[in-house]
Amino acid sequence: MDPDRESSLEHRGAGDATPQPPPRAGDRPAAVPPRPSSGGTAGRPPAARVPRETRLDSYVDRYATRTHGMAASEIRALFSVASRPEVVSLAGGMPNISGLPLDVVGDLVHTLVLGHGGHAMQYSSGQGEPRLREQICEVMRLEGVEAHPDDVVVTVGSQQAVDLVTRLFCDPGDVVLCEAPSYVGALGVFRAYECEVVHVEMDDDGLRPDALRQALQAIADAGRRAKFLYTIPNYHNPAGVSLSTPRRAEVLEICREADLLVLEDNPYGLLGFTDEPFRALRADDPERVLYLGSFSKTFAPGLRVGWAVAPHAVREKLVLAQESATLCPPTFSQAVVSAYLAGHDWRGQIKAFREMYRERRDAMLESLEDLMPPGTTWTVPQGGFYVWLTLPEGLDAKAMLPRAVTERVAFVPGTAFYADGFGSQCMRLSYCHPTPERIREGVRRLAAVIEQEMQLRETFGAGRASLPTYDTPNPDLT
Numbered sequence: 001m002d003p004d005r006e007s008s009l010e011h012r013g014a015g016d017a018t019p020q021p022p023p024r025a026g027d028r029p030a031a032v033p034p035r036p037s038s039g040g041t042a043g044r045p046p047a048a049r050v051p052r053e054t055r056l057d058s059y060v061d062r063y064a065t066r067t068h069g070m071a072a073s074e075i076r077a078l079f080s081v082a083s084r085p086e087v088v089s090l091a092g093g094m095p096n097i098s099g100l101p102l103d104v105v106g107d108l109v110h111t112l113v114l115g116h117g118g119h120a121m122q123y124s125s126g127q128g129e130p131r132l133r134e135q136i137c138e139v140m141r142l143e144g145v146e147a148h149p150d151d152v153v154v155t156v157g158s159q160q161a162v163d164l165v166t167r168l169f170c171d172p173g174d175v176v177l178c179e180a181p182s183y184v185g186a187l188g189v190f191r192a193y194e195c196e197v198v199h200v201e202m203d204d205d206g207l208r209p210d211a212l213r214q215a216l217q218a219i220a221d222a223g224r225r226a227k228f229l230y231t232i233p234n235y236h237n238p239a240g241v242s243l244s245t246p247r248r249a250e251v252l253e254i255c256r257e258a259d260l261l262v263l264e265d266n267p268y269g270l271l272g273f274t275d276e277p278f279r280a281l282r283a284d285d286p287e288r289v290l291y292l293g294s295f296s297k298t299f300a301p302g303l304r305v306g307w308a309v310a311p312h313a314v315r316e317k318l319v320l321a322q323e324s325a326t327l328c329p330p331t332f333s334q335a336v337v338s339a340y341l342a343g344h345d346w347r348g349q350i351k352a353f354r355e356m357y358r359e360r361r362d363a364m365l366e367s368l369e370d371l372m373p374p375g376t377t378w379t380v381p382q383g384g385f386y387v388w389l390t391l392p393e394g395l396d397a398k399a400m401l402p403r404a405v406t407e408r409v410a411f412v413p414g415t416a417f418y419a420d421g422f423g424s425q426c427m428r429l430s431y432c433h434p435t436p437e438r439i440r441e442g443v444r445r446l447a448a449v450i451e452q453e454m455q456l457r458e459t460f461g462a463g464r465a466s467l468p469t470y471d472t473p474n475p476d477l478t
């Protein structure tokens with residue numbers, strides 16, 4: 001465990017400057033004090049008059065307010081159909097680990113368990129294994145980040161890092177800035193902590209600095225303050241675009257002016273199709289940027305190893321949050337990643353992944369070019385897993401999904417990536433998993449569905465606009 005842990009128990013919440021006397025045995029209150037009224041029950045369904053035993057969920061009147069914001073995706077049921085082999089799924093964002101040398105991983109796990117099982121099977125540091133943290137610094141150097149292993153906190157995937165950071169910074173109602181669209185898993189976290197998401201427009205060069213300025217101004221005009229900007233600068237999920245180099249400096253400058261913390265989520269940064277990776281935002285402003293990384297896309301998502309690199313004071317809080325969430329990140333997974341990085345050509349493996357994904361990206365772009373009806377547009381990713389497609393005027397991706405699944409092709413409707421119901425004319429297409437041939441077939445089916453929808457629209461006029469949806473992440477959506 002982190003030696004800082006004991007002493008930092010003295011830290012209290014920001015703004016709580018009142019010295020508290022140590023509790024004495026007789027201090028325990030006689031009854032549970034009432035909840036402060038600001039805690040509220042807004043959004044909570046009224047206690048039902050239906051007898052508890054006949055309710056579908058007999059705990060419905062006991063959940064915390066935030067729990068009522070958690071809803072399963074409306075499109076989840078469709079995804080269970082979409083996972084059938086006859087359906088070409090352009091929906092799932094799961095990394096394609098078919099190229100991983102499983103024999104190498106098997107051998108290293110064998111050696112690890114026999115040689116160091118006593119350690120690998122044990123609890124360990126809440127901050128993460130020191131050797132792995134050193135190796136993480138080496139990985140990040142490829143993107144210009146110079147960090148000390150002490151600044152790194154290992155997490156259960158970068159998903160947990162998003163959760164811990166939000167837990168540290170956000171009270172219910174706090175404003176978080178996100179790109180429009182944004183990663184569904186992060187939106188799920190922000191919703192769980194009852195944050196208010198303000199989306200900031202992007203274009204082909206990523207986040208638009210003018211839109212960021214406008215959003216900050218509007219927040220300030222409302223007498224409020226954003227807690228952080230959550231951004232995916234490289235090979236964006238779901239938009240497929242990257243923040244251009246000149247914009248990186250501009251976005252950082254705006255954040256500096258507004259004294260805004262930046263949460264840089266970068267799981268795809270090393271999966272670019274050009275030679276040099278982008279320079280991380282953190283590389284140019286380590287005091288303002290909290291960086292999140294992951295081995296899910298460059299090694300294996302099943303190990304659930306990610307990390308956060310934070311300004312020093314935040315790093316200490318992150319370790320405390322990590323300890324209260326999990327005690328420590330999984331020692332075994334960390335040991336596997338560490339042994340893999342030490343004993344295997346991981347750079348060569350990343351190169352192999354990049355080539356595999358580039359071939360699939362090319363197959364998707366070529367078939368979109370060949371087959372999509374006029375009026376359809378899409379982004380051209382230079383890395384990562386995703387293309388963001390905009391349908392011809394008036395078409396609704398979510399309304400189209402059941403028909404597409406019937407025609408044996410699946411995608412994720414754009415509304416899943418907005419907190420405010422926008423995105424109905426868009427969809428995310430993933431090229432990471434299917435073979436190039438299957439991608440072509442999937443795009444052919446999708447193009448036919450879009451054409452049918454256009455004809456229907458011509459014949460019967462506009463359909464109903466889709467309602468806002470709030471999708472919780474699942475492996476198909478990541």
Ligand SMILES: Cc1ncc(COP(=O)(O)O)c(C=O)c1O
Pocket residue numbers: 093156157158159160183185232237265267293294295296301304305306478
């Ligand atoms: C942008 C982004 N952030 C975070 C994650 C979570 O990754 P991890 O497996 O490291 O938790 C994903 C997964 O798809 C992602 O796309």
